[in-house]
Amino acid sequence: MQTATATNGSAVPGPKDLPLLRRGAEVIPGDQKVAIRHHRDEVTLEGAAAQLFLRAGRYLDGKTPLASAAAELGEAPARLEKLCGELEKAGVVAFLSGQSEQVLMSGTDFYKLHRELCNHWLEAVYRHPFWERVVTGRASRAQVIGFAFEKYHYIEAAFEHMGLAAANATPEMMPHLARHFIEEYTHGDIYRKGLRSLFPDEVVLHSQPLPSTRALVNYLNESAQRSSFAYYAGNELLQMTENEDGGAAGAVSEFYDAMRKHYPYTGKVIDSFIAHTRADQNLDHANAFLLMCQSVPPLTMREVNDALNVARNMAEHLLLFMDGIDTFYANFEVVPRLPCDLLSE
């Protein structure tokens, strides 16, 4: 038993106490069972365990000691403790009493956690309706060409955020960020080459990104100036969309095949997308973040939360990037977007 009773009779939290059903967990009641889903974790309880969970739910607030909750429920504390322990292993419950700002997390543990969370956060990006619109040929010319331009602007912005990151790097991160900049700064030209099959070079060079693309780049820029590690935790989420093997890679090939079929004029542009993905994969960037995590000193909870917040924000900015292409080009069909001058307005 991990809770103790204070002299005044109230329960005092033990070292692994104050259970909390993690924020955002979804409880799906069924016939004689209950499913609990959180991020990519899911557990199903049946029979007596399901009954106990449903009764105990209101005490899983991170404030009520296990002993107090058990007393309120008229349950044996050991039974409730066992259930919460199992739910913790399943990833849907946390114990708040054992947590402290002083606890450190190794870089490699952070890497695993980051990867797991980023894969969850990226699901919304992969589900974005824009992909389906292109695959089924329902996207407009402005949306398809706009997509190519926005990708170009985002990749070309390596000059900005990777340059800022290298210039503001911590000693541990500097060699990684320097290498990354040097390997990536020419990649915008791969996309530029594709766009030049449709537009003159000076038009491509002077074209202007959407505010949502600018938002993504500026968020990278601001993060790069503030914290090397948090910046790369965010950038890694973006890299994961290019470097992942398996499901995502297969879906990307299908997407390009469909794009070629419905929008034949984009052939050379698609060639440039593929050339860029190959260039990234040849650079072995898939391992870059692991190497960084192995080289940084253990992280405080504050640093862990900071880096994970940047990664989550990056996923939201990536979703915004997709929304911008999908919605803005549907409403304002001018593409390429050229900056205004004194006579254009």
Place this chain on the structure above:
Amino acid sequence: MTTTLQSNYRTRRVYEIRPSEGGRELRLSDRVVELGEREFGWYQRVASWLPSVQGVAELSRDLGLDEARVPRLFETFEESGLIYRVDAGARSMTGLEFHERFSTVLNSWLTQAFSHPFWERMMSGKGSARLFTGWLIELYHYTKNANRHMPLSAAHAHEKPIKQLRAKHYAEEWNHYHYFMKSLKALGYTDAQIAESVPLPMTLALSNFMRQAARHDILAYSICSAVLEGTTTDRKTYNPYYDKSGELYGIPREAIQPIYAHLDLDVKYQHSDLFRDILQHVPEMSAERASTVLDYGHQLVEHIWLWTDNIEKYYQVESNPVPRRPFDVRVD
């Protein structure tokens, strides 16, 4: 290989295209151009051809016109104001001349900024208290984030009088987020809930864009600020939205009153005149600088449109948390 026509001409911004009797009406900032269906088709082809790698032969085939007649078509479009010669503008201008130019396009810009369907939805009763609250939360963050860009603009201004004006503006505005805090508290949120919340990406993007502008050129920053202040010049522009939302969605008076107090204060400080005051200290702007500054202003307009879109998309989903909390590995 671009042709002479492509190097010489560009299209003017068309803010709205509406069907008219036997054709289309194209609204520019200073005129409405009426085109028949055939001429509108020609215009569309010319507009998409101008920034392309296609030659005149391809354009003439697309238009169904003899190549020799294409230059005359361009002259006609130029006369109507739909396209312009890139070398036709002034090489430089004074700051005040630039302000006059800006003033002629501001209304068209603001119409574009607030053309998002969100506003019609809110005013027609198809919105919700949740959407109203979302807009208010994001306005709180935007106003609080002024502390991320206003002092930066003072830091990057080089001329003393402009530095003074930017600093004074900051001193008058820095704590205005309290007005929105007050509104949100009247809607039942606590100080801690509001203070610990995180903005939507597009709200953060607005302040990041202002930071970018502040670092680039103090006039680029100032035009963005002027576009935003342009939305608050008099009560007629903002009262209908707040009054109607209060009525349609049961928003208590105490939640709306602080917003009016804030807007009235902006009017009292005459912040909408600040851009002109700054430009008085600019004796000459090259055409290149003036274009860059103007472009920042228009980018801000597009930011407002996408900001509205982001607010609507997030807050219309009932399951999304309000206010938005930062990620905490211990509890999330």
